[in-house]
Amino acid sequence: MKKEYRKPLSVRLSKNEKAILKNWASEKNVSLSRYIRKIALGELPQNSRIFKRGGISEMDLWELRKELAAVGNNINQIAHRLNKRHLQLMMKQKNGERVLVRLEEDAEAYLIQELRKVRGVNSKILKLLIRALK
Known part of the structure; x- marks a missing residue:
């Protein structure tokens, strides 16, 4: 059974930020809104930082x-x-x-x-x- 989401939330992003988030969502095979929900609720770690040594996210x-x-x-x-x-x-x-x-x-x-x-x-x-x- 699919969850029903009725309360929209609006976020302003630059084109670059939106492209980055879409890319990360596609890597996890989920929609952009589901990806953002999972990160916001702590179900996925944030991809915000790349560590300098070796480029490990x-x-x-x-x-x-x-x-x-x-x-x-x-x-x-x-x-x-x-x-x-x-x-x-x-x-x-x-x-x-x-x-x-x-x-x-x-x-x-x-x-x-x-x-x-x-x-x-x-x-x-x-x-x-x-x-x-x-």
């Missing part, structure tokens, strides 16, 4: 922060799962060394699985950085 930094947060979340999940599994196996330590071997195998399998996720996020980060530096 705030939008690119915002996307990088999101991707880095995902990496951090994955790493925290890895640590939590390994600690939980370690404690479970320590309680079942009736089989002595067999438990330690199983712990190593479980940890290795889980790490490989989670590192694949992190690698996917890292490739997104790398693409964003390359795009930002062009």
